[in-house]
Amino acid sequence: MNLAYALRGLTMEEGKKFLEGVIALKQPVPAVYHKRKIHHQKGAGPSSFPEKAARYMLQVLKNAENNAEYKGFAPETMRISHISAYQGRVIHAIMPRAHGRGTDNNETTTDIEIILEEVE
Numbered sequence: 001m002n003l004a005y006a007l008r009g010l011t012m013e014e015g016k017k018f019l020e021g022v023i024a025l026k027q028p029v030p031a032v033y034h035k036r037k038i039h040h041q042k043g044a045g046p047s048s049f050p051e052k053a054a055r056y057m058l059q060v061l062k063n064a065e066n067n068a069e070y071k072g073f074a075p076e077t078m079r080i081s082h083i084s085a086y087q088g089r090v091i092h093a094i095m096p097r098a099h100g101r102g103t104d105n106n107e108t109t110t111d112i113e114i115i116l117e118e119v120e
Contacts, residue, residue, distance in 0.1 A: 001033045003053050004083045004112075012065055012078045012116070019061065022054040029054075053085075060112045068116055082115040 003022075006029050007015050021027030028047035031038045038046045065075045088109035095105040 001085060002029050002031050002048075003050055003057055004085050005032050006030060007057065007061075007080055007083050010080055011119070012061070012075055012080070015061055015080055016058065019054045019058040022049055023051055023058070025049050025051070056110075057112065060114055064114050064116055073116075073118055077118050077120070078116040079119045080114065081117040082113070084113045085110055086113075087111070
């Protein structure tokens with residue numbers, strides 16, 4: 001949520017640069033939601049470095065850029081007008097335990113939605 005909030009309104013180049021900075025642990029993501037018990041970063045307040053989420057967001061952003069280029073838009077003039085991350089489907093699995101019991105070993109997925117618009 002915080003990563004999507006930080007990316008909303010940025011251009012494609014700014015967004016990619018921001019995410020690469022998060023992956024390299026240079027640019028912290030400010031915590032707007034769920035900021036209890038999150039330590040402060042120098043000059044950024046409560047924030048963190050969600051590297052894995054940033055890698056996946058960067059992949060989605062590059063896919064959106066390629067889609068826009070394929071449809072005939074100029075990727076340099078695109079801006080992120082809407083981006084959201086919410087819970088996707090749950091992949092159910094069971095891990096066998098002792099005495100004939102079983103424990104749920106479910107995997108929760110995340111859906112990332114992005115809408116780009118052209119800006120002059």
